[in-house]
Amino acid sequence: MHQLLHNTIEKDKMKDTIVVDYPPIPLRQQCRYHLRLFPHYIRHYFITLFPIIQWIHRYNLxxxxxxxxxxxxxxxxxxxxxxxxxxxxxxxxxxxxxxxxxxxxxxxxxxxxxxxxxxxxxxxxxxxxxxxxxxxxxxxxxxxxxxxxxxxxxxxxxxxxxxxxxxxxxxxxxxxxxxxxxxxxxxxxxxxxxxxxxxxxxxxxxxxxxxxxxxxxxxxxxxxxxxxxxxxxxxxxxxxxxxxxxxxxxxxxxxxxxxxxxxxxxxxxxxxxxxxxxxxxxxxxxxxxxxxxxxxxxxxxxxxxxxxxxxxxxxxxxxxxxxxxxxxxxxxxxxxxxxxxxxxxxxxxxxxxxxxxxxxxxxxxxxxxxxxxxxxxxxxxxxxxxxxxxxxxxxxxxxxxxxxxxxxxxxxxxxxxxxxxxxxxxxxxxxxxxxxxxxxxxxxxxxxxxxxxxxxxxxxxxxxxxxxxxxxxxxxxxxHLARPQVHALVRVQSHYYADEKDPNFSKKMEPLPPGLLVMQPVDSILYPNAEYISESIIQTIKERTRSGTMTTYGYYASQNLQKDIPNENYKEDKDNKDRPWNEPRSIEHGRNHGPVLCALVFDMKAVRRIDSTGLQMLISLKKTVLNYSGNDVEWHFVGLNPIVRNQLAAFGFGRLSLQNLSFCSTNYHPVDNSIKKGDILIHKKTPAVVVEEEGGGGSHIIQHQEETDLEIGMPGPSTTITSPPNIVIEDYDVHQHYNAPRDRYNTFHWDIDTAIQTITQRWQEMPRSPLY
Incomplete structure (x- = not known):
């Protein structure tokens, strides 16, 4: 009865929510509209050629x-x-x-x-x-x-x-x-x-x-x-x-x-x-x-x-x-x-x-x-x-x-x-x-x-x-167009967000949920700056998260956080033999200690335009992030204008694909790589790796052959491993925006709080290990 009452209250609150949508107008319809107004355009144009017509009849002594x-x-x-x-x-x-x-x-x-x-x-x-x-x-x-x-x-x-x-x-x-x-x-x-x-x-x-x-x-x-x-x-x-x-x-x-x-x-x-x-x-x-x-x-x-x-x-x-x-x-x-x-x-x-x-x-x-x-x-x-x-x-x-x-x-x-x-x-x-x-x-x-x-x-x-x-x-x-700033935002005082490097908020910053980053490009994404923005975002991700791929610097390195769990596959690389030769030292801390990236939120209020190069950059960036994190990362966008929104939707950024996301409870066992959900043992899907084909023919996803499908097994003993305190998302207070406009696409949001609320609610309903 209590649950039914709660659901009724939630529906009443969401009843007046505005659903935002900007369907693209067909070219034929646009042509008809402008052809119908063409005589008006011509008349207005010729009137503007002689501005004296607009005021000479009011001339006085x-x-x-x-x-x-x-x-x-x-x-x-x-x-x-x-x-x-x-x-x-x-x-x-x-x-x-x-x-x-x-x-x-x-x-x-x-x-x-x-x-x-x-x-x-x-x-x-x-x-x-x-x-x-x-x-x-x-x-x-x-x-x-x-x-x-x-x-x-x-x-x-x-x-x-x-x-x-x-x-x-x-x-x-x-x-x-x-x-x-x-x-x-x-x-x-x-x-x-x-x-x-x-x-x-x-x-x-x-x-x-x-x-x-x-x-x-x-x-x-x-x-x-x-x-x-x-x-x-x-x-x-x-x-x-x-x-x-x-x-x-x-x-x-x-x-x-x-x-x-x-x-x-x-x-x-x-x-x-x-x-x-x-x-x-x-x-x-x-x-x-x-x-x-x-x-x-x-x-x-x-x-x-x-x-x-x-x-x-x-x-x-x-x-x-x-x-x-x-x-x-x-x-x-x-x-x-x-x-x-x-x-x-x-x-x-x-x-x-x-x-x-x-x-x-x-x-x-x-x-x-x-x-x-x-x-x-x-x-x-x-x-x-x-x-x-x-x-x-x-x-x-x-x-x-x-x-x-x-x-x-x-x-x-x-x-x-x-x-x-x-x-x-x-x-x-x-x-x-x-x-x-x-x-x-x-x-x-x-x-x-x-x-x-x-x-x-x-x-x-x-x-x-x-x-x-x-x-x-x-x-x-x-x-300035080719070198725009890209800010990493943090939360300050309830539902305000600011650049993490801003000294005015250094003592009032609140950590975001582990595995979630909020990025803010401060200019349009066009061909002169697309590559620079991509590099800035990748650099920020590597500084704040670690790789989730099967390397001594990725998956096995992540197991080192669980000091009490023996892992025979992990071998500490004290001499940095496996460290990439061109990896900056600034990302070393994130590589060894940060969580694996799970979600990206882009504050796009300052992005007025995106050209084809910018869109291709986002697609390429998504593949790069996938390779680095080892699993599909949720991409969410905030503050989109109608033109940019339709462009992103046309390139597949409007819908969240859940088929490749790996959900798990907090009862995660790092040894047998399985999770317990209800009475069914579900093995984790092996991370996908995006491989670029030679000749520029695009890319394809190669799955490891071991345990590529979800296997339903017999109920087994559950070994409870307590996660580190800094990855608990249930304690993250998100300011509720019940009457905030809601977009038809589930990855486009009105503000940052709404985007984070959507992500954390899904994580709570279908918990996802921040180690992946």
């Missing part, structure tokens, strides 16, 4: 006012900055204005960031200058503007393709420290290339080599300094003075905060205006200007035309083009993501890549060179209170005004002041000490990438620095 203020503010900044960047690219100033106009005007139709400002940037301009210098030297008949247009068109086509097929994830493979190292190296390169223009030394210094050589040449020719240094240094000092002064006054004088903010933003235009005015005044009545100036700038869009893909230029720039395209993507997406997080909205990286691709294609018709998002102008746009991407149209209007109304005044703009503007702008690209300290605290290896990238950029060139940053980043990712 309040947004218009804020966008106008922000757009005009950025326009005032971009005019002098774009002319300076054009000089950095070995182009005339108007080409920087063309680039700024098209980027600002086109982006709003395709972009998903309200803050970003498209136009020329320092790093791309520097690469363009190097490419133009190399190509024009090799092909004198090709002009710099033609090279810029060709590279803009080709880069735009590549970016559009990447955006359409949604390959924006390539940005995620380059970590922040690698980008920061490249930006810092680029800033050093740009500053060194602008020092001759800042001081008026002129063409005596070659500015297209590595920063190291440029600085050497600069100091060798420092005696040729001209009057330009007065304009350049004074302008640079004033730029920094206005910047830091306005920031301090903003915090102290709250009443005039907005006035100081806008005055700070307009410092570039103000300095260029004052420098141009002084340059004009000192040039009155002279046939030549005493300082180097921009000279004639044609009004309007003088370079408009249908571009063509000059494959000669593309071949000559084949080493630079990948760098330009990569910078266009990485810098734009990283800036857009950063300001999206600050302002509380999400950008679409693929759509952003498509937007800058279309901007560059359209820009090639206007004579522009490659453009992307600029950090400094984006920060100004955000602080100016921009509301929508339409603010770029107002920036473009300011550029058009400058092209048609201010080009006569550009004649007297000093080159030294433009160099000061560039140096001042790129100073923000240098990583701060606080950032480097954060990187060091987070991951010292990333600081190593930063240092190597900066050094390579400084001593070699900017392209090699970029490739070094990308290469080190990918190498780091592959190394």
């Amino acid at each position: 309040s947004w218009l006012l804020q966008d106008m203020i922000a757009g005009i503010t950025v326009g005032i900044v971009v005019v002098p900055q774009s002319m300076a960047y054009a000089k950095l690219a070995n182009l005339d100033p108007q080409y920087g204005l063309y680039t700024a106009f098209v980027g600002a005007a086109i982006y709003c139709f395709f972009g998903t960031s309200k803050d970003i400002s498209i136009g020329p940037i320092s790093t791309v301009s520097l690469l363009m200058g190097e490419a133009i210098n190399v190509i024009t030297t090799e092909y004198p008949d090709i002009t710099g503007p033609e090279i810029g247009v060709t590279l803009a068109l080709f880069a735009g086509i590549v970016l559009v393709v990447i955006g359409i097929i949604r390959l924006g994830l390539i940005v995620d493979f380059i970590p922040g420290p690698a980008i920061a190292g490249f930006m810092t190296g680029s800033a050093i390169t740009i500053v060194s290339s602008q020092l001759p223009a800042l001081t008026g030394i002129g063409p005596e210094v070659e500015t297209h080599g590595s920063p190291f050589h440029v600085l050497i040449e600069f100091f060798r020719n420092i005696r040729y300094t001209q009057l330009d240094i007065a304009f350049g240094l004074v302008a640079l000092i004033l730029l920094y003075a206005i910047r830091f002064g306005c920031k301090r006054l903003e915090t102290r004088l709250e009443k005039f905060r907005k006035s100081f903010f806008y005055f700070n933003i307009m410092r570039n235009g103000l300095i260029v205006f004052l420098g141009t005015l002084i340059s004009f005044l000192i040039s009155i009545g002279k046939t030549t200007t005493p300082i180097r100036v921009i000279a004639t700038v044609p009004a309007g869009f003088d370079a408009m035309g249908i571009p063509g893909l000059n494959f000669q230029v593309i071949r000559a720039a084949s080493s630079t083009l990948p760098s330009i395209i990569l910078i266009l993507i990485v810098e734009h997406v990283s800036i857009a993501k950063s300001f999206g997080r600050i302002s509380g909205y999400t950008i679409q990286p693929n759509q952003e890549i498509l937007a800058i691709g279309i901007s560059n294609i359209v820009g090639s018709f206007f004579g522009a060179y490659p453009a992307t998002g600029a950090f400094s102008r984006t920060a100004i746009m955000a602080r100016s209170g921009v509301r929508t991407p339409l603010a770029g149209m107002f920036s473009a209007a300011v550029v058009v005004l400058a092209l048609y109304a201010l080009t006569p005044a550009f004649y007297y703009v000093p080159n030294a002041i433009l160099a000061a503007v560039v140096i001042h702008a790129v100073s923000d690209l240098v990583s701060s000490p606080h950032y480097l300290k954060e990187v060091w605290c987070a991951n010292p290896s990333e600081l190593f990438i930063w240092i190597i990238t900066v050094l390579v950029t400084f001593f070699v060139d900017i392209e090699v620095g970029l490739y070094t940053a990308v290469g080190l980043s990918l190498a780091t990712v592959l190394f």
